[in-house]
Amino acid sequence: MAANFAANSRYAATESRTWTTPDGQAIAYLARRFLPHPENLAGTGSHVVVAGDRLDNIAAAALGDPELWWRVADANRAMLPRELTGEPGTTLRIAQPEGVPGVPHV
Known part of the structure; x- marks a missing residue:
């Protein structure tokens, strides 16, 4: 399960991850986006x-x-x-x- 963002979004290149709850539900979330130097x-x-x-x-x-x-x-x-x-x-x-x-x- 991946998040889809528009190409001009600040999150477009941010990796998505999935966490599975104890009852088996998959929840997608974004990895941390660090501000560039x-x-x-x-x-x-x-x-x-x-x-x-x-x-x-x-x-x-x-x-x-x-x-x-x-x-x-x-x-x-x-x-x-x-x-x-x-x-x-x-x-x-x-x-x-x-x-x-x-x-x-x-």
């Missing part, structure tokens, strides 16, 4: 936060898909993604997901 992600650009910014809108503009907001969070080592847009003037890094090469000199 931002310094290992290939940068593709940046965004300076303005008042009212949201990660989904930033992802839509920078990556073409609002559901990729998690890539902005990962690139900026955010445990609480909403905090990334709380301070206007903050520069956010935009990056490729782990293992995908990026554009040099960005």
Whole structure:
């Protein structure tokens, strides 16, 4: 029994596992997803936060898909993604997901 996620999901490459209860019921769950080290992600650009910014809108503009907001969070080592847009003037890094090469000199 495997979990199926959309290709743009942060969990798409996360391994799924199955736990069997004492009564024989199989329960699927995801293995732990560790945050990548931002310094290992290939940068593709940046965004300076303005008042009212949201990660989904930033992802839509920078990556073409609002559901990729998690890539902005990962690139900026955010445990609480909403905090990334709380301070206007903050520069956010935009990056490729782990293992995908990026554009040099960005």
